[in-house]
Amino acid sequence: MDTGNPQEKRxxxxxxLWDGSGEPDPEVQGLEALLGRFQHTRPAHIFxxxxxxxxxxxxxxxxxxxxxxxxxxxxxIIVAVTTFSLRSNKSTPVNLAGWGVSVVEGMPQLDLGTxxxxxxxxxxxxxxxxxxxxxxxxLRAADVGQIDVEANTRxxxxxxxxxLQRIALDRxxxxxxxxxxxxxxxxxxxxxxxxxxxxIYTLHVDDSGAGLVRTSMGWVGFTLNGHESxxxxxxxCATRPKIGPGTPYFEDASPKLQMALARLDFEDRTPQQxxxxxxxILGESRKRDALSLWHLLARVDAADRLKVYDRxxxxxxxxxxxxxxxxxxxDQPMLDRWWNELGFDDISTWRRWxxxxxxxxxxxxx
Amino acid sequence: MPxxxxxxxxxxxxxxxxxxxxxxxxxxxxxxxxxxxxxxxxVGDVDDLVHDVFxxxxxxxxxxxxxxxxGPWLAAIARNLASDYYRRSVPEDQLSDDESAVDAASRQSxxxxxxxxxxxxxxxxxxxxxxxMILRLVEGMTGPEIAARTGLTHGSVRVNLYRGMQQLRxxxxxxxxxxxxxxxP
Numbered sequence: 001m002d003t004g005n006p007q008e009k010r011x012x013x014x015x016x017l018w019d020g021s022g023e024p025d026p027e028v029q030g031l032e033a034l035l036g037r038f039q040h041t042r043p044a045h046i047f048x049x050x051x052x053x054x055x056x057x058x059x060x061x062x063x064x065x066x067x068x069x070x071x072x073x074x075x076x077i078i079v080a081v082t083t084f085s086l087r088s089n090k091s092t093p094v095n096l097a098g099w100g101v102s103v104v105e106g107m108p109q110l111d112l113g114t115x116x117x118x119x120x121x122x123x124x125x126x127x128x129x130x131x132x133x134x135x136x137x138x139l140r141a142a143d144v145g146q147i148d149v150e151a152n153t154r155x156x157x158x159x160x161x162x163x164l165q166r167i168a169l170d171r172x173x174x175x176x177x178x179x180x181x182x183x184x185x186x187x188x189x190x191x192x193x194x195x196x197x198x199x200i201y202t203l204h205v206d207d208s209g210a211g212l213v214r215t216s217m218g219w220v221g222f223t224l225n226g227h228e229s230x231x232x233x234x235x236x237c238a239t240r241p242k243i244g245p246g247t248p249y250f251e252d253a254s255p256k257l258q259m260a261l262a263r264l265d266f267e268d269r270t271p272q273q274x275x276x277x278x279x280x281i282l283g284e285s286r287k288r289d290a291l292s293l294w295h296l297l298a299r300v301d302a303a304d305r306l307k308v309y310d311r312x313x314x315x316x317x318x319x320x321x322x323x324x325x326x327x328x329x330x331d332q333p334m335l336d337r338w339w340n341e342l343g344f345d346d347i348s349t350w351r352r353w354x355x356x357x358x359x360x361x362x363x364x365x366x
Numbered sequence: 367m368p369x370x371x372x373x374x375x376x377x378x379x380x381x382x383x384x385x386x387x388x389x390x391x392x393x394x395x396x397x398x399x400x401x402x403x404x405x406x407x408x409v410g411d412v413d414d415l416v417h418d419v420f421x422x423x424x425x426x427x428x429x430x431x432x433x434x435x436x437g438p439w440l441a442a443i444a445r446n447l448a449s450d451y452y453r454r455s456v457p458e459d460q461l462s463d464d465e466s467a468v469d470a471a472s473r474q475s476x477x478x479x480x481x482x483x484x485x486x487x488x489x490x491x492x493x494x495x496x497x498x499m500i501l502r503l504v505e506g507m508t509g510p511e512i513a514a515r516t517g518l519t520h521g522s523v524r525v526n527l528y529r530g531m532q533q534l535r536x537x538x539x540x541x542x543x544x545x546x547x548x549x550x551p
Contacts, residue, residue: 013528019508028503031534034481035488035504040400042413142493179494179526181438181517199521218521233521345519352434 097160098124099139099147106135108149128156131172141165144185145178145196158188169211173204183353191239195221197349199233209241214251219345221353222248229295232344240266247295250288257284261292264299271301278304282311290316290342298330316342377433380424388427392420395437398515399444401501405489406448415451419444438517487537488530495530498523 015022016029101121107114109130115121115137123129123139131137131153139147144165149155153172159165165180168188178185178196185196190209194201199218205211213220219232224244231237237248246265249258260280268274278300285293293312297305309327312318318327318334319341326334336347373394379387399419403412422443430439488499498518501507507515513523 013524013531017502017509017527017531018524019510027535028531031484031503032506034484035500036506037481038404038409038485038504040397040413040416040505042416145494177525179518179522182519182522197519199519200525217525218519345521349519352432 098122098127098157099141099144099160101129102138102140104136104138104148106132106151108132108135108137123157125157125160128154130154144180145176147177148175150174169203169205171205171207173202175202176200182349189239191241191243192222192224192245195223195350195353197221197230197345197353201231211239213237213239221350228350230339230344230347230350232291235291238262238265247292247299249292253286253289253292254284257281257289257292260284264296274300275304278307282307285311285315287315291344294335294339294342297327297335302328312338371434373436374433377427377430377436381427381430381433388424391436395440395515396420397505397507398437398501398512399440401505401507402441402444402497403448404485404504405493405497405500406445407451409485411451415444415447419447422447435517437515441516484538487534490537491530491533495526495533498526499530499534502527 014025014028016025099122101108101110101115101123103115107116109115109128109132110118110121110123111127115129129137129139129149131149131151133151136151137149139149141160147167150173153174154170155172155174156168156170157166158168163184164186165184166186166188170190174187176185176187176196177200180196182197183195187194187196187203189203189205189211191205191211194203194211194213197219199220200216201218201220202214202216203211204213213222213231214236215231215233217233219230222229222231222237222239222245224239227244229237229245229248231248234252235248235250238246240246243266247261249261257280260277264274264277264281268277278296281292281296290312293308293315296308297312300308305328309324313324316338318338322334322338322341327338336351339347373391376387376391376394380391396416399416400412403415403419407415419440423440426443430436432439485504488503489496491499497516498512501512501516502509509523509527510520512518513520516523518526
């Protein structure tokens with residue numbers, strides 16, 4: 001989908017490089033011809049027979065071995081506790097994992113010292129990186145991505161490994177370029193959890209804890225207390241402490257629509273105010289503002305939901321199997337099917353992430 | 367995503383002991399595994415390691431709970447095996463050394479060193495890009511195939527291809543200049 005976003009256009013590649021279609025690209029063809037000789041050609045070896053794993057077959061086996069397993073587990077625990085006690089009496093072990101840190105400008109602080117004073121500086125779990133108004137830094141983890149840290153920013157590394165990299169952005173601005181699989185890089189902010197779904201984005205958190213994410217490529221999920229927003233390339237989304245993520249919008253949407261969304265998400269108190277802003281949003285919405293309208297379905301009351309449904313149906317008709325009654329009662333599979341029809345990205349990526357990390361999205365609503 | 371559901375069916379069948387289903391998974395994923403390994407270990411050892419990856423997968427298949435994640439899971443096994451390869455044998459930084467770069471297969475090239483030099487230039491790219499570039503340029507997989515097999519999104523594959531190509535051009539241009547200079551009388 002062409003979002004019209006200049007950054008995305010710069011990152012565009014030829015159809016031939018992408019999927020071999022379109023006009024052949026002589027440069028790519030030349031590389032293919034040179035490198036094709038290293039291609040996989042060997043047929044499969046004969047693999048040994050697979051022992052089937054019938055359901056429930058493990059139960060008697062486990063019962064038979066319970067005493068031995070318990071003894072082994074007890075021995076492992078004793079050894080682990082002893083080792084831990086011995087190690088904790090020594091100096092703190094050096095954690096070689098973490099993100100490599102480099103100075104871009106000034107003197108960023110890594111925990112208690114400056115980055116530049118350390119040999120091979122790394123941000124490890126539990127540590128904080130802080131920049132002042134005159135310093136900037138860059139973080140890099142080979143399998144995850146790169147984060148450029150702007151001035152006046154403080155972030156902490158919460159988790160690293162086991163398929164989840166988690167950073168807390170307390171304040172300031174980061175530009176993230178993530179190449180880890182979708183859903184593995186998560187940023188905690190005071191007002192929402194930002195989940196990378198394969199992309200490049202900028203995240204800003206101000207001193208009040210309010211946040212703004214702007215996606216340049218791919219898409220980002222924003223979630224807090226079960227509220228969730230999906231922000232594709234070219235779109236932005238604000239968050240507020242205690243409220244969570246607002247409604248995402250394309251940055252080229254009309255200013256009237258953007259202002260009405262901001263009021264609806266964070267300011268409107270009365271049904272009258274909300275109805276007025278819904279009317280403005282629907283009146284200003286173009287085809288690609290289906291992004292905002294789809295999110296609004298679950299954020300407005302029943303009367304306004306019907307209006308949003310009618311407008312969304314006009315600008316981005318729902319696919320087969322999705323009907324008005326289902327949408328009005330916020331039937332999740334129908335909503336997901338309609339989202340997939342909008343052409344942003346497949347929502348199953350997000351649902352798989354939710355399934356993998358249920359503790360991050362308790363009691364989800366949109 | 368019909369292909370992923372097909373994978374899930376094949377994985378389910380293989381977990382129940384269906385060897386033909388595992389063979390179909392091999393056919394579908396061997397190029398990806400080969401590419402992941404080729405991005406990391408010497409050419410001459412890649413084929414054997416591909417076999418090892420599938421043997422490990424076969425042994426651990428019953429532990430794979432999310433059948434739809436077969437591709438990313440298999441890629442992780444391949445990456446781990448490549449790391450083990452260096453722990454067992456030579457330091458990883460030798461991957462970029464000339465000695466390992468021009469391995470036996472490359473020495474037999476009809477255009478001496480050219481293919482090997484280009485392959486080494488690709489293998490010298492940042493880790494995130496070199497794997498995607500090898501899957502595209504060596505294994506002949508399309509962007510959507512790479513995304514489907516590895517679990518990356520289309521957007522990430524696009525980024526990797528775009529930036530990988532940019533960096534590869536920069537690495538290869540001094541090489542072409544040098545060749546041109548040598549050819550100039």
